[in-house]
Amino acid sequence: MDALTALHNRVSTGKLTDPAPTEGQRQNLFRAALRAADHACLRPWRFLLVEGEARRRLGRIFLQAAEQAEVATLTDTQRQRTLDMPLRAPLIIIAITRLQEHPKVPYLEQHMSTAAAVQAMLTAAYAEGVGAYWRTGPLAGNPLVAEGLGLAENERIDGFIYCGTPESAPRQAPNLQVDAFFSYWSAH
Known part of the structure; x- marks a missing residue:
């Protein structure tokens, strides 16, 4: 393609x-990620691959974090759903930004570089016929999840990318009208 x-x-x-x-x-997904826009060549991204039984261990980390974060006790259904979250796909790629002090590259821009790497992986996955989607949510910012994954103090999760074989053909991309999002600016 x-x-x-x-x-x-x-x-x-x-x-x-x-x-x-x-x-x-x-390898094609990973190489695409490494071409992301990256001011000052900080390469602020790194990625953890989770598959096989490691997904069940990740589910237990998710459950522990969710139980600690909840004001009320989780129902049995909520507990099972949280445990099963990592089982949605055979491979999860966890996108992490390593925040670095830099006089010209603020933290936001470093997160944006990681987001660009994720988008490149998603597009490469589509081109390869791999099904993929990106999730964040409260668990991405949960300190227990970060600790369970062994993240350093300066690292933040920017998303969980679920990858596998699509159960059905991909849906058609929406036909968005370019003019609804792009316009010319003129200084009057």
Whole structure:
């Protein structure tokens, strides 16, 4: 698939199953991420790969974090749903920003670079026929999750990218009207 076709048609694919992306597909996703816009070449991103039984361990970390964060006790259904979150796909890529002090590159821009890397991976996944979607939510910012994953003090989770084989053909990308989002500015 050519680059413009992938860029124009990429959509998230929510229903995923085995198998996980092949080693060749993974390398294409990873290489795409490393081409993200990156002011001062800080390379503020790093990624953790979670698959197999490690997904169940991640589910236990999610549950511990959710139980600590909740004011009320979780129901059995909520507990099971939280435990099963990492089982939504055979591979989870956790996007992490390593925040670095820099006189010209604020933290926000470093997070944006990680987001650009994630978007590049999502587009590469689409081009490779890999189903993928990006999630954040309260667990991404939970200190217990960060600790459980071994993140350093200066590291933040910017998302969980779920990857696998689509259970069905991807939906059609919405036909958004360019003029609704782009306009010319003139200084009068």
